[in-house]
Amino acid sequence: MNDGVIINEVGLRDGLQNQPRLINTEQKLQLADKLIAAGIKHIEATSFVNPKAVPQMADAGAVVAGLPHSAELNYSVLVPNMKGYQRAVASGMKNIGLVIAVSDTFNQKNIRMTLDTAREMCFEVINQAKQDGNTIRVYLSTACFCPYEGEIKVDRVHQLASQMINHGATEISIADTTGSGVPNQIDAICRPLVEQFKDVIFNLHVHDTAGQATAMVWAGYLAGIRSFDASIGGLGGCPFSPGASGNVATEDLVYLFEKSNINTGISLAGLSSAVRYAEEITGQKLGGKAMHWYWSQQKRLNLVK
Amino acid sequence: MNDGVIINEVGLRDGLQNQPRLINTEQKLQLADKLIAAGIKHIEATSFVNPKAVPQMADAGAVVAGLPHSAELNYSVLVPNMKGYQRAVASGMKNIGLVIAVSDTFNQKNIRMTLDTAREMCFEVINQAKQDGNTIRVYLSTACFCPYEGEIKVDRVHQLASQMINHGATEISIADTTGSGVPNQIDAICRPLVEQFKDVIFNLHVHDTAGQATAMVWAGYLAGIRSFDASIGGLGGCPFSPGASGNVATEDLVYLFEKSNINTGISLAGLSSAVRYAEEITGQKLGGKAMHWYWSQQKRLNLVK
Numbered sequence: 250m251n252d253g254v255i256i257n258e259v260g261l262r263d264g265l266q267n268q269p270r271l272i273n274t275e276q277k278l279q280l281a282d283k284l285i286a287a288g289i290k291h292i293e294a295t296s297f298v299n300p301k302a303v304p305q306m307a308d309a310g311a312v313v314a315g316l317p318h319s320a321e322l323n324y325s326v327l328v329p330n331m332k333g334y335q336r337a338v339a340s341g342m343k344n345i346g347l348v349i350a351v352s353d354t355f356n357q358k359n360i361r362m363t364l365d366t367a368r369e370m371c372f373e374v375i376n377q378a379k380q381d382g383n384t385i386r387v388y389l390s391t392a393c394f395c396p397y398e399g400e401i402k403v404d405r406v407h408q409l410a411s412q413m414i415n416h417g418a419t420e421i422s423i424a425d426t427t428g429s430g431v432p433n434q435i436d437a438i439c440r441p442l443v444e445q446f447k448d449v450i451f452n453l454h455v456h457d458t459a460g461q462a463t464a465m466v467w468a469g470y471l472a473g474i475r476s477f478d479a480s481i482g483g484l485g486g487c488p489f490s491p492g493a494s495g496n497v498a499t500e501d502l503v504y505l506f507e508k509s510n511i512n513t514g515i516s517l518a519g520l521s522s523a524v525r526y527a528e529e530i531t532g533q534k535l536g537g538k539a540m541h542w543y544w545s546q547q548k549r550l551n552l553v554k
Numbered sequence: 555m556n557d558g559v560i561i562n563e564v565g566l567r568d569g570l571q572n573q574p575r576l577i578n579t580e581q582k583l584q585l586a587d588k589l590i591a592a593g594i595k596h597i598e599a600t601s602f603v604n605p606k607a608v609p610q611m612a613d614a615g616a617v618v619a620g621l622p623h624s625a626e627l628n629y630s631v632l633v634p635n636m637k638g639y640q641r642a643v644a645s646g647m648k649n650i651g652l653v654i655a656v657s658d659t660f661n662q663k664n665i666r667m668t669l670d671t672a673r674e675m676c677f678e679v680i681n682q683a684k685q686d687g688n689t690i691r692v693y694l695s696t697a698c699f700c701p702y703e704g705e706i707k708v709d710r711v712h713q714l715a716s717q718m719i720n721h722g723a724t725e726i727s728i729a730d731t732t733g734s735g736v737p738n739q740i741d742a743i744c745r746p747l748v749e750q751f752k753d754v755i756f757n758l759h760v761h762d763t764a765g766q767a768t769a770m771v772w773a774g775y776l777a778g779i780r781s782f783d784a785s786i787g788g789l790g791g792c793p794f795s796p797g798a799s800g801n802v803a804t805e806d807l808v809y810l811f812e813k814s815n816i817n818t819g820i821s822l823a824g825l826s827s828a829v830r831y832a833e834e835i836t837g838q839k840l841g842g843k844a845m846h847w848y849w850s851q852q853k854r855l856n857l858v859k
Contacts, residue, residue, distance in 0.1 A: 396854075434813070461768050505766060507737070538763060538764050
């Protein structure tokens with residue numbers, strides 16, 4: 250852990266998975282190139298899910314095969330179960346993400362498993378990953394709020410996190426899936442975990458549904474979190490459902506940290522090209538507020554010239 | 555100062571001043587009623603500026619005359635100079651706001667005074683207010699960034715704040731006029747002031763231009779700020795200029811604080827009616843993200859019934 254923070258770009262996975270327009274492999278790889286050119290070094294590249302359930306991720310193997318490699322680039326992929334894990338590993342991936350909801354009902358509705366079954370599935374995959382020498386990030390989804398159960402008690406998040414860590418998870422992502430959390434809640438969830446488990450990487454995954462995303466990220470940073478998921482242009486959510494908003498925009502976090510003299514290694518100018526390209530391939534208007542602010546300032550500077 | 559925070563509603567002033575559609579006095583007073591019904595107790599009601607410069611505020615006296623009164627309601631108004639102060643006081647107002655930019659160039663462009671002249675004007679009004687037994691809040695605008703000078707050094711904000719306080723200002727508002735600040739900057743500005751001047755009320759006035767508004771408010775809260783400006787529905791800025799965004803939405807701050815168990819006395823349900831009414835009279839789509847989240851949840855609950 251250095252003085253800066255890790256921005257883990259999830260636009261290629263969480264950002265694209267519900268897009269109505271099919272994005273082809275070549276476009277995904279071009280987007281990855283633009284993200285890397287902007288300075289992004291951590292990318293969640295795809296998800297090895299059932300292609301029938303998520304057609305947008307049907308080319309997971311091809312995406313992984315086409316990614317550029319260098320010593321400083323870190324890729325991860327998401328898998329829903331052991332079958333997905335095996336496909337991911339067969340493709341050559343070594344950093345694997347798993348998802349389990351803190352809410353029992355959400356697991357049942359979303360992945361058709363009880364919390365107990367989902368936990369056993371996670372343990373099984375973690376065991377295999379340990380044998381294979383791979384890393385496992387476990388996403389604890391609905392960490393703040395569940396659409397079916399309402400507010401989630403902090404103790405339940407801590408308990409599930411401890412179970413996953415004690416079983417061998419190398420990284421835990423606190424995921425405010427609905428984007429309805431607030432900074433105090435993030436502090437209450439993250440601070441004790443960061444203090445208790447010094448060897449574990451904690452990540453924060455937030456959506457901007459209720460306008461609290463950058464506030465939650467700042468609260469997470471103050472609580473000791475140094476890794477944050479974000480999606481280029483705020484891509485994600487369900488474009489047809491105004492309630493389900495995208496991940497916090499990568500550029501909003503880069504703006505927050507870079508202007509606070511906390512290094513991300515990422516440039517807003519580079520992200521600008523990536524956002525423009527994401528707009529082109531998705532046919533959507535994109536861009537976090539920091540991107541629009543950047544664009545308005547560039548326009549002003551050009552007018553002054 | 556209690557355990558909660560003050561949300562100072564500025565929608566009737568900062569929110570309406572640049573609206574293209576003229577809002578009449580009756581509509582302003584109805585909006586005030588709805589805000590009060592939602593639990594808002596601090597309202598910046600209008601501005602005693604030159605009606606030729608800001609036609610939307612030409613009815614300042616009539617607005618003040620029409621406001622409802624009770625022991626718990628606190629009104630303030632903005633004035634640009636001694637003439638405005640005298641008009642405000644003649645209307646019966648006792649809590650007066652003044653604006654001075656930290657940036658010399660911004661003062662010259664915006665109010666056609668040098669920083670020195672603006673400072674003298676503030677001193678003169680403060681002197682008069684002390685004689686009259688009125689309170690003076692001084693807004694330090696462009697506290698983070700000036701469109702002409704760029705980043706503003708923290709020392710300059712501290713110096714101007716000290717000068718105003720030493721001269722008798724009872725309250726200081728740190729105003730990120732462009733909305734381009736970040737939480738670290740707010741912390742650096744606010745924390746030393748709150749620690750040094752225990753008897754002064756500090757307020758934070760932010761815009762959400764770069765997606766940092768709730769993060770800045772949270773940073774301000776952690777630095778000891780307990781008073782925050784906000785505008786119903788995010789009303790404000792210039793509707794024709796995407797770069798100039800409105801104040802942070804009242805509902806986003808109410809959501810932030812109430813869900814963090816920090817009392818505001820304001821209800822989201824009540825704000826919902828106020829936002830709908832503000833949409834009706836301005837002809838604009840409004841609502842902070844927390845309002846849209848609230849609406850989506852209400853819709854879901856109604857569907858479930």
